[in-house]
Amino acid sequence: MRGPRLSPINRRRWQQFRRNRRGWYSLWLFTTLFVLTLFAEVIANDQPLFVWYDGAAYFPVVADYPETAFGGFLPTTADYRDPAVQEMIEAKGWMLWPPIPYSYDTINYDLPVPAPAPPSADNWLGTDDQGRDVTARLIYGFRISVLFGLLLTLTSSVIGVAAGAVQGYFGGWTDLLGQRAIEIWSGLPALYVIIILSSFVQPGFWWLLLILLLFSWTQLVGVVRAEFLRVRNFDYVKAARALGVSDGVIIARHVLPNAMVATITFVPFVMTGAITALTSLDFLGFGMPPGAPSLGELLAQGKANLQAPWLGITAFVALAVMLSLLVFIGEAARDAFDPRKTLQGGMDG
């Protein structure tokens, strides 16, 4: 149906987005960081990326090898950080380590000082109070935060847009009941509900996503509903009804594209909200299970260990940079969809 080319208005929006230099660079920086952290396993890991042993190649990151494969005695998975194992391998070959030889849950037992250890050549950003490398935890934590934010944003947008579309398009009683239900629902104290729920289940990634989704889908409903209420009275919607087009097709083809503008403008801000929500739950200890890498948990450690300022500062800087980048991207997106800015210069006199 629709050609592959970008419609002129979208091309103009893209130009407008790029014209906001701060937002444009933020998008690049954020995308780079996110793509890098997607490969966290090859950047920070307690297993070598590649082992050449006795004329054969091994890839410990993707496959498990027992210690016996390298001439050891234990039939369990080789612990490459064990000096004995390292010696055995280096006797008949070599290993390639990732730039950070720690995973998020690797405990460094060779610390010269009691944990938390300050930044050093070995642990670039120091270790936390359980001797785990902060840099590695930061990389994994960033990834989990962004993935969580993206998923929560996507799911709550889909539900929110659908609910707003139905309310706005049909109006009347549907709208009235929907609005009242949402008002009551948003009156629930979300944080307490989550705390109570997390005493029934051990919240993991998916549980948290579901619980937060229960409360975050309402954010977009108002915007989409308002847009639908406006557009459903446009002449081209009436014309479509006069042609006999069904309601579903009218919504998808004629009304939804208008509402998408408002939605896309909101999405980066929904995402910052989602990331902040996860972080604060982790900080309070109701979030991800213990041991999982999370920025909120790092913040909590910083609070508990004021004598180790690198913990708090790292978590703060990471969160500040991530959220600021998202806000800048959001601002550029808002500019791009602002008709006053997009249409400037496109006006014919």
Add this chain to the structure above:
Amino acid sequence: MADVPLLAIEGLQVAFGRQVVVHGVDLTVRGGETLALVGESGSGKSVTAMSVLGLLPYPHASHPAGRIRYRGGDVLGADDARLRQMRGGEVGMIFQEPMTSLNPLHTVEKQIGENLAIHRGLRGAAMRRRVLELLELVRLPDPERRLGAYPHQLSGGQRQRVMIAMALANDPALLIADEPTTALDVTIQAEILDLLADLKARLGMAMLFISHDLNVVRRVADRVAVMKDGLVVEQGHAATVFAAPRHEYTRALLAAEPSGRPEPVADGAPTVLAAEDVRVWFPIRGGLLRRARDYVRAVDGVSLTVRRGETLGIVGESGSGKTTLAFALLRLQPATGRVVLLGDDISRRRPRALRSLRRRMQVVFQDPYGSLNPRLSVAQIVAEGLSVHRLARDDAERERLVAAALEEVGLAPELAERFPHELSGGQRQRVALARAVILKPDLMVLDEPTSALDRTVQSQLVALLRDLQVRHGLAFLFISHDLSVVRAMSHRILVMKDGTVVESAETEALFQRPGEAYTRRLIQAALGPA
């Protein structure tokens, strides 16, 4: 002193960005005279007038050349303080849209008083006296009571009177009126024009009057300047220009009055649509239980029939229920009464069952900007009905049908890939027509299809509609407040007022011998005193 004109525009150019839209305009307005600036939309007439008060979006807009002198003093080079002094002080301005040019949160007294406070420092009782004086001057009925009224409590004509009072507040020497009557009903248009002419004579102001409507200009102008594509093509005394136009564009404009009559209907042509006692009542709810206390009778018991190949014109002022009636007939608006389409009673049909019948009745809206989805290409818009009613077997056939429909409404097939914003108003309206015609309907409702278009485009569209009617035996319901267009289109006319039909007759009979005072008033306002 007498030789210095009040306003002199010399070789004025206006550019937006790099695009020059006004290419060197020379105009003079002398004290006490009315200069009408006439032209179609896009001719640069409003932009020229806005330059006088520096109201363009600078710095996006610029003046590569030319000057504007007001009483001999340069305006384009004037500083902001001088411009502010001119705006609303020595030069008053009236805008087209009385709805949006008044602040909805301010009372009438405050709107007018603001101007007096800024330019004259009037306060309290003195200001109130002057506001009342102005309201009496513009003949707003019951001015004392209106002082505290908000814009939404006034009718369109009353709002325009308030706008005029604001413009007159500081006894301007020059009044710039930008299409001051275009948004109003014909009868109210006539009243406002008379008021302006009267005020001009009494106050001795000069007026720069901008309009696309020659009928309006004929009533008020001393001199006329005709603009086209950013140039003044003809300028002269109103009587001379109207009697002996020199430039061919002026002649085209004058000849653009829709003319001709529709082809007579064949004898024994079958009835396409018959409606009996159609009512649309909107409840006014009140009280604790939100019970209907009373009803707004938008359409109150209208009966009509249209035959194959016939056009039924429906005329009336805005608010008379014309459009609501049309929507009720199309079952796009809940209504009571019987509607029979091609012998099939559709008033009780369920929406789903109605969908297949939609093909038989189509609608074209007034606003060609709003009735086309800006995100779809022309081909997608025109083809929409085909997919709903499964009229095309495959993509090739769909393309062929779209091309045929575009050709039928006089559009080049190359336009199929364009988007609505790349088309002119007339082209858009043709696309809307193609979207309806492609389904080969029996009945078409045309809701003010020509009102948003320029005169020359209007007459082309009227010719096209008549042509389509003859070729396909279409029945038209033609809704309009513009009687000259209705006269050129319709076989019979219904006159509506407050939701009811006050008169119904053959077109010529109605124009020759209008039975009702209301009809007479409509005809007189539209065609001018004979």
